[in-house]
Amino acid sequence: MTKNSFANMQPGQCSRRDFLKLSGLTAFSVGGMMFLSGCGPAAQDSGTDSTGAGSAADDADAGEATLGDGQTLRVGMEAAYPPYNWQVNEESDYTIPIDNVDGAFADGYDVQAAKIIAEGLGMDCVAVKLSFDGLIDALNSGQIDIVCAGMSVTPERADSADFSDSYIDDDIVMITKKDSAYAGATTFADLAGASILGQAATMYDTVIDQIPDVNHMTPAETQPLVVENLNTGTCDIITYSMLSVPKLIETYPDFVELEMTDKFEDSVMPDNAGIAKGQDAVLEKINEIIAGISEDDRQQMWNECMDRQPA
Structure with a gap:
């Protein structure tokens, strides 16, 4: 489970969010x-003076x-x-x-x-x-x-x-199924009427408010639950981590990333x-x-x- 104009965290919820950019020492x-x-x-200097006191x-x-x-x-x-x-x-x-x-x-x-x-x-x-x-x-x-x-x-x-x-x-991208009516969407306007799901208490959920005329579903508590909802057809589209898309599509070959010309604001x-x-x-x-x-x-x-x- 990020990130820039993110949701306030609320006690008692169990949640996460979608993904991020890179980061030190020398042994890798x-x-x-x-x-x-x-x-x-780490070894510490004794820090003692001539009297033995630190x-x-x-x-x-x-x-x-x-x-x-x-x-x-x-x-x-x-x-x-x-x-x-x-x-x-x-x-x-x-x-x-x-x-x-x-x-x-x-x-x-x-x-x-x-x-x-x-x-x-x-x-x-x-x-x-x-x-x-x-x-x-x-x-x-x-x-x-x-x-x-x-x-x-x-x-x-x-x-x-x-x-x-x-x-x-x-960054945050959107995922749907290949046979979805929204699979060819490229603009937010193309998503009108879609039911879109994100993860609670994360940017994956809050960015959905940037899309007009959609059904912003009650967020799921974890990312695996978000994915499961798309897999079972409970929602039309999910928000997801850009970095994680290759593995997701390898696991779920009937999923596809939406190639959007409209981009979320402050979603990195x-x-x-x-x-x-x-x-x-x-x-x-x-x-x-x-x-x-x-x-x-x-x-x-x-x-x-x-x-x-x-x-």
Whole structure:
């Protein structure tokens, strides 16, 4: 589940959204595999003076650069929004444990980014599985240390948390069935009368208001439910992640992307990491890490996640 003129998050809903543009450290993929070394806490200077006492200034500097307990990075996500994040039952080189689900692991693009961020901070990381619209509250209550969940910064979200630079960017497109009366639509006017579905509490839902004279359906809670509604004929059209279309059409060969000349406004969805406010040194470090991920590595990570994601 993004992103620019996005919906306000509402407590108690379980939702996500569609997709995003790209994002650092130095150790990435080799031969199609992700290798992240040295996940233990970073070695710290003793910071002692000639008397053996630590400097208060040194302690303050160290504290400013520490996220959470400085050892285990608790990463909030839905674990239900492939290829950004999803849950699996087996551990692999790509996964991290889901701390609040016994025997479960998280995989996905957000997970790979979180692993790189944790590596750069000298930390291990675990996922914490939560509803999408509860992530900011969990961040500010201290339940999690960072959000990596296909979430885009919006003015509303920026009031409650600080966000990193993007580590991938997506856009929103529309999908229908090949035999749909709307399969040849190229303008918003061509969609008059169509029933269009998006994901709750995301831009996938709110952008539908830009299309006149359509049936804006009550949004589904997750992306898999959005897709299922199109597959079963409950709706005519769905909004979807541009980056994820190739895998979707491979899985559902009777689906087709609408080739629109009319475009949604403010629909680009960056994938930003979120942390609690007041941690400027940590945010600066996270941005340095993200900046170190090359465009090629981002694309390779995305492609591999598209190949691994569940149908």
